[in-house]
Amino acid sequence: MPPFQFDPCINKVQKAELDSARWAATPAYRDDNDPLTQAIAPPPNETPEQRQLREAAETEAKKISDEIDLRLRRETEGEKKKKRPVKLLLLGQSESGKTATLKNFQLTYARKEWAEERASWRSVIFLNLVRNVNVLVEHLGAEMSDFPVVNDDSHESIHIIPAPRALPRLKFTELHTRLRTSLADLTRVQKDLEARLGSASLEVHRTTFDDAAPFDRVGEFSIHSSNGWKGALNKFRDRTLRTANQSDPESSPVSPSRMTPNWEEETGSTLEKHREDIKLLWEDPIIGEMMVRRKLRLEDQPGYFIPDADRIASRFYQPTDDDVIRARLRTLGVQEYKFIFDHGKTVGQEWRLYDVGGTRSSRHAWYPYFDDMDAIIFLAPISPFDEKLAEDKRVNRLEDSYLLWRSVCSCKLLSRTQLILFLNKCDLLQAKLSRGVRIRDSVPSYGDRKNDQATATRYFQQHFKEIARHHSPVQRPFYVHLTSVIDTRSTAVTLGAVEESILREHLRRADLIC
């Protein structure tokens, strides 16, 4: 029987005890007065054969001990790697879909938290719907007052520029006058919701900022904002949870219908009162004609909910997953979100996702987050090839994405960071091309190529690839996905591939650090 037999399933404490026994038996360290040494010492009358057997057993025991040491060391390193959060930064211009992508991550991988938060998006969706209605009413007022409008892509703000009337007047009726008057009430509702949600709920209009990537020059400058959607929603969440728990301290989990603060219910009731009028307004053919004349395309704009008014304008409305993904609330500063994934390949792993505000004036705040990221997802919407930035009407949105991508690729601090490009809003691109909008009218370099989805995405993809190739300080792989991130199913598939490649990068970096 060899003196030391190691069990391969041994733990650290047992291993330490056995090591000290083996150490005590080693002649060089032996203390002959030590009781343990005496207990395990070789018999004084040991024969040469017995000694040979004992020494062979000791050699074998040492080999096993070393293997256990190695295994324990690897386990410790593995634990350390596991503990280090995976860090992912989302970049791109405003309205590119960064927050929508973040929500998809949460929906796919942190479902418990997602389910808890879903109800708190209600106010944002109410606001989005009310805005849609108010834009229509504003245009209706202008049209009825005979102010033709030049629509300049600036979303909700309308710019009334008197122009010669080219078409006969629309035939408005009593109904339109009544709708205008009754729905005027929603201006107050919009103001109220905006005040409650804070400045994230206000869209940016015309804040000229010449530089596409001010972080190039800024260096260390940091805004760790707490005013983004989490901040805005948490206000409701805390309050709603408190309200529910006060009424029944035993209640758990809190049901969404009981989480409703009074004022939110009041908003739902007000909308419910106007529901039929909203539907009349939306379905009215004269209003439809007015929208065509004014090139007013609500469906291309963020937070488009008016076709769902029947479902949403209600006291009892509860958002669906799709509603939450489509809800629009601007991100301010840089927001950090910590998720412990409860689904996917990295269950139990902490992920930190950083979502940034994308307007030109917000981009200087990005730089401090460039260090120490496992990967960056860069969102470039390809549908607005013929649109201008909301914050600077001189700048084409696609051109702005090219410039921004170039700055990110050429940034030395990011030269070893994995970049993953999402060419987003493919659904809106498809719709635009189907309407006959020609790319070459806005992008002369597109030339005589076919004006279809496949050719267009290939062309844009190639352009981004060339930029990465020319401007990356060190050559890097080009990871690209064609996405419509409001489609949660296809996005979950994309995120599966992304999760795997980010994880590989994370483990590679952890190996360098450990």
Ligand SMILES: Nc1nc2c(ncn2[C@@H]2O[C@H](COP(=O)(O)OP(=O)(O)OP(=O)(O)O)[C@@H](O)[C@H]2O)c(=O)[nH]1
């Ligand atoms: N149709 C369509 N809408 C999208 C897509 N991606 C995002 N959106 C919508 O576009 C709007 C803007 O998306 P956000 O995710 O808020 O944009 P962002 O990049 O976070 O914008 P900032 O916070 O201002 O920087 C939201 O209403 C989204 O639901 C897409 O692929 N297709």
Ligand SMILES: [Mg+2]
């Ligand atoms: Mg955002």
